[in-house]
Amino acid sequence: EKEEYKETYQKYNEMLQTLPKGRGWMSQHVLQYQGFWFNPDIGLKGAMLVQNHFKPRPTDIFLAAFIKCGTTWLRTLMFATMNRSLHDISSHPLLNTGPHGCFPCLDTHNFSDCPISDLEAIPSPRLLATHIPYPLLPESVIASGCKFVYIWRDPKDVLVSMWYFLNKLKPKEQPPLSLDEAFDLFCKGISDYGPFWDHVLGYWKASQESPDKILFLRYEDLKREPSVYLKRLAVFLGQPFTIEEEKEEVAQKIAKFCSFENLSNLEVNKCGVQQFNTEVAVENSNFFRKGQIGDSKNHLTNNMIEHIDHITKQKFNGSGLIS
Numbered sequence: 188e189k190e191e192y193k194e195t196y197q198k199y200n201e202m203l204q205t206l207p208k209g210r211g212w213m214s215q216h217v218l219q220y221q222g223f224w225f226n227p228d229i230g231l232k233g234a235m236l237v238q239n240h241f242k243p244r245p246t247d248i249f250l251a252a253f254i255k256c257g258t259t260w261l262r263t264l265m266f267a268t269m270n271r272s273l274h275d276i277s278s279h280p281l282l283n284t285g286p287h288g289c290f291p292c293l294d295t296h297n298f299s300d301c302p303i304s305d306l307e308a309i310p311s312p313r314l315l316a317t318h319i320p321y322p323l324l325p326e327s328v329i330a331s332g333c334k335f336v337y338i339w340r341d342p343k344d345v346l347v348s349m350w351y352f353l354n355k356l357k358p359k360e361q362p363p364l365s366l367d368e369a370f371d372l373f374c375k376g377i378s379d380y381g382p383f384w385d386h387v388l389g390y391w392k393a394s395q396e397s398p399d400k401i402l403f404l405r406y407e408d409l410k411r412e413p414s415v416y417l418k419r420l421a422v423f424l425g426q427p428f429t430i431e432e433e434k435e436e437v438a439q440k441i442a443k444f445c446s447f448e449n450l451s452n453l454e455v456n457k458c459g460v461q462q463f464n465t466e467v468a469v470e471n472s473n474f475f476r477k478g479q480i481g482d483s484k485n486h487l488t489n490n491m492i493e494h495i496d497h498i499t500k501q502k503f504n505g506s507g508l509i510s
């Protein structure tokens with residue numbers, strides 16, 4: 188491990204033995220750290236590195252979400268919107284790099300080959316993605332005055348999307364997780380970055396207190412009216428579409444370019460691989476499955492649907508997040 192991380196690494200190793208363990212979806216187990224569940228390797232290391240070594244800038248813009256809520260999509264929308272004066276759609280970097288190549292994820296940093304200090308070389312304003320729950324963010328990040336764009340989604344669709352995705356990434360020698368098991372774990376909050384509901388509520392409450400700092404988006408809204416929400420996003424990012432751009436329908440063009448249909452059919456997303464660090468590589472095609480609202484109804488029983496809806500109502504009751 189790098190010298191600068193020695194203390195954090197030691198703390199990490201000591202904690203590994205003491206943290207509560209739960210059944211993992213992809214890894215053998217997940218560990219409960221400060222109220223949330225983490226993959227011991229990728230998630231926990233990443234969160235601890237951010238907590239102890241990340242140097243925020245007031246101009247940083249974070250894309251935050253629970254997993255499988257639409258990060259891949261929003262990443263491309265944010266990147267294409269922020270850099271629209273630099274790149275024409277016909278020769279756009281997203282045509283060749285894949286969504287995850289356009290800006291880094293904080294959570295995949297580790298103590299050896301992918302140090303968090305790498306992020307210091309990125310010019311401002313930095314675009315950075317994270318799954319770290321709001322209460323676990325270091326105080327320095329909040330105090331820096333940086334902005335967050337948060338996206339969430341119907342938990343039933345999140346469960347199904349996660350179940351497919353993490354089973355694909357699971358080592359072949361381990362048996363796949365059944366949907367019944369995944370459902371059970373998800374409802375108990377035991378999953379990478381879970382509980383889902385606490386993750387959403389953390390950012391939601393913060394966005395209520397600082398709406399100019401946290402833009403709260405819902406996958407379903409973005410899917411139904413992409414250019415409406417893209418325009419809101421551009422205003423929030425401080426780069427509103429100009430009258431000239433409105434006339435040229437630039438927002439609609441970006442939304443079309445970043446649509447599931449377009450991106451999932453690009454060669455780079457059918458065959459390319461995203462190397463997050465020397466240990467973690469994911470085929471880009473795994474980030475594109477159906478891209479639809481409500482696919483969970485094709486997988487979950489009525490009882491399962493009712494149960495998740497019941498938890499959502501209970502957890503979100505009084506928060507103003509659902510009516």
Ligand code: A3P
Nearest residue numbers: 255256257258259260348446447475476477478
């Ligand atoms: P499904 O598994 O329901 O299809 P994340 O990017 O946070 O990992 O979320 C992945 C989910 O977003 C997957 O959902 C994936 O298919 C969907 N997705 C990926 N790109 C998309 C796009 N451009 N538009 C809409 N949905 C997209």
